[in-house]
Amino acid sequence: MGKLIATWNRIPAHRLAGPGPAAARPSGTWPRTALTLPFVGMALVICLDYLSTLEVTVEPALTAVPALAAIVSRRVWYPILTGLLAEGAAFAMATYNGVLGDSVHSATVLAIALVTAISWVSATLRVRQDQALADAQLVAEIARRVLLRSVPDRVGSVRAAVHYAAAAAHARIGGDLYEVVNTRHGVRAVVGDVRGKGLNAVETAAVVLGAFREAAHQEPALDRVAGWLAVSLDRALHENDHPGVEEEFVTLVLIGVAPDGAAEIVNCGHPAPLLLRADGQVRALELADTVPPIGVLDPELVAPPVQRVPFEPGDRVLLFTDGVIEARDRAGRFYPLAERLPGCAAGSPVEVLDRLHEDVVRHVGRQLGDDAAMLLLEYRPAVPGETQLPHQNVRLAHQ
Known part of the structure; x- marks a missing residue:
């Protein structure tokens, strides 16, 4: 409760008092x-x-x-x-x-x-x-600020930005989840997608995020982090008599970036991240062996392989949910994210994600039919004497 009150107090006064004279006209007004x-x-x-x-x-x-x-x-x-x-x-x-x-x-x-x-x-x-x-x-x-916290411009050795769009009208949060933390093991991040929508999906996302924030600091091995999340999810679903517990699962991808650029990736049934090299080349970081989402197997059987990729300064990795790549235009064609990413890659991570979101909306031609989250990490070791930017790089799209 104390955290909720503190979050309330951090909300700007104009958000609590309503739009002022200079505010944009609310949707649906004349x-x-x-x-x-x-x-x-x-x-x-x-x-x-x-x-x-x-x-x-x-x-x-x-x-x-x-x-x-x-x-x-x-x-x-x-x-x-x-x-x-x-x-x-x-x-x-x-x-x-x-x-x-x-x-x-x-x-x-x-x-x-x-x-x-x-x-x-x-x-x-x-x-x-x-x-x-x-x-x-x-x-x-x-609730969004408590559950999906803002991501700083710089986290350890990476620059980061998040763009989140909830599919439900007037919603601020859905079944997609993300988090970036700086640990003694390096920078670690997660992007996931909970099966279904609504309050049950939000509850499940809260369980996974809470477990990740603890496991990312405690577990030295990234695959053990995935196992920790599976145990926490299984316990929460059964203890709370969660409806449809036998069909509940979460797809997610974990990534860890060490200060020297050595990156580790664990994927549990999630779309493969895209690696954008500094020279403009794009590669999907796919695994040879597919691993089911957490919640499908018994927790003790969750042991996903770890993919290791060396990063060079300026390399970027894009983690996203299926709401992005499954966005269809009026002809039924999926959004070609890997093809469009190089054309949107100019600028800071925030600018890249804003440009990508606008491109997805143009492709669809209407409001997105599913939650869509994108997390962009750029390996950029801190220069001696460089100060961290104070603003928070998270974008919430109003559809």
């Missing part, structure tokens, strides 16, 4: 110029009635004014204001046309009052729903 539409509609009805040579009155059209106000504005008083003005216009038009005592005028007045009341109720309910959604998003943001 521009300010749209607030004039009810008055424009009212003026058109009055002009049409004044210029019409027919004996048919257009006074009933004023009932659309408060309804339009409820559509273009999130202020609960706006439909009432426009409704009162529409009532005044109705009386003025009836007086001008000499139909003040006719049934059509009485029916119009009652209809405007009824539509105004309905519009006010609709605006009130929408404001409450927006507030509930904002509260839920704030809680999700807090």
Whole structure:
């Protein structure tokens, strides 16, 4: 609980107080110029009635004014204001046309009052729903900061950046997981994908991340780290009576980078990382023998092979989840990550991931249908006298 409160206190005040005047317009809202539409509609009805040579009155059209106000504005008083003005216009038009005592005028007045009341109720309910959604998003943001911590620009001998996009609308976190830690064994990182979505996937991701943060420091061998994660996952699923425990598993890839550039990779059923050499060559770090995800085998049987790759300064390795490579365009073609990576490789790790995400979205042409996480590590030994950058290189994509 103390960690959750501390995370809450680190959230900028503008996130807690809501968007200010300079903030971007929330999704689904109308521009300010749209607030004039009810008055424009009212003026058109009055002009049409004044210029019409027919004996048919257009006074009933004023009932659309408060309804339009409820559509273009999130202020609960706006439909009432426009409704009162529409009532005044109705009386003025009836007086001008000499139909003040006719049934059509009485029916119009009652209809405007009824539509105004309905519009006010609709605006009130929408404001409450927006507030509930904002509260839920704030809680999700807090949970994301606790579970998926920000990644510093530099961790030990590597520069790092993360880009995460949750598939669920308005979500901040899903079933994908990542972490980078600096240990006495070197820099260690994990990227994984929990089977399924929703709260169960988030719970499973929390178990795996908690176990990794401990095992990465304690276990000198990277394959033993994978075994530790398998034991922790199995224990958590059975102790908590997790639904569908027999079908729960997590694909993940572990990587360790020593200060001298010697890298170790352990893959448990996850897409192979991509190695981008400083000269621009791309190679998938695939293993000859495939290993199932953790949760499939009994924990004592989890002993994945360790792949060793020497890194040179400037070499980069991209770890990602299947939400990236399984993103399809309208013709059903998968996103060719290995082909597109060299064209997006210019700049810092953050810029590379931003460019890749934009390219994936262009390829798909719509919101991604699955969670997508990317972690980019660049082997760059620290130069004597170099200071660590203070900002956090993590990007959360709003889809």
